[in-house]
Amino acid sequence: MRHVIGVGIDGLIVFWVLLVGPFCWILRDGLGPDAVESQGMLAVSRWLGTFFWGPVLGGLVALRLIARWRFGA
Numbered sequence: 001m002r003h004v005i006g007v008g009i010d011g012l013i014v015f016w017v018l019l020v021g022p023f024c025w026i027l028r029d030g031l032g033p034d035a036v037e038s039q040g041m042l043a044v045s046r047w048l049g050t051f052f053w054g055p056v057l058g059g060l061v062a063l064r065l066i067a068r069w070r071f072g073a
Contacts, residue, residue: 002071009064016057024050 028046029036038046048054 002067005067005071006064009060009067013057013060013064016053016060020051021053021057024053027051 025047028043028050029038
């Protein structure tokens, strides 16, 4: 059971980083003719806030660390 939980959490992290992350990066400045381009820390802060991408990633990593500590795998 602990292996299934670890693999499930790892799968969610990979999904979130590889599929949702780039989507949020594209949408952070908008699409179409009204799109704006942000740079530097403003771009990163907008990206982390898009669809709460950053807090969800932090929660998933924390959940993985707790599962590793709790189940030892």
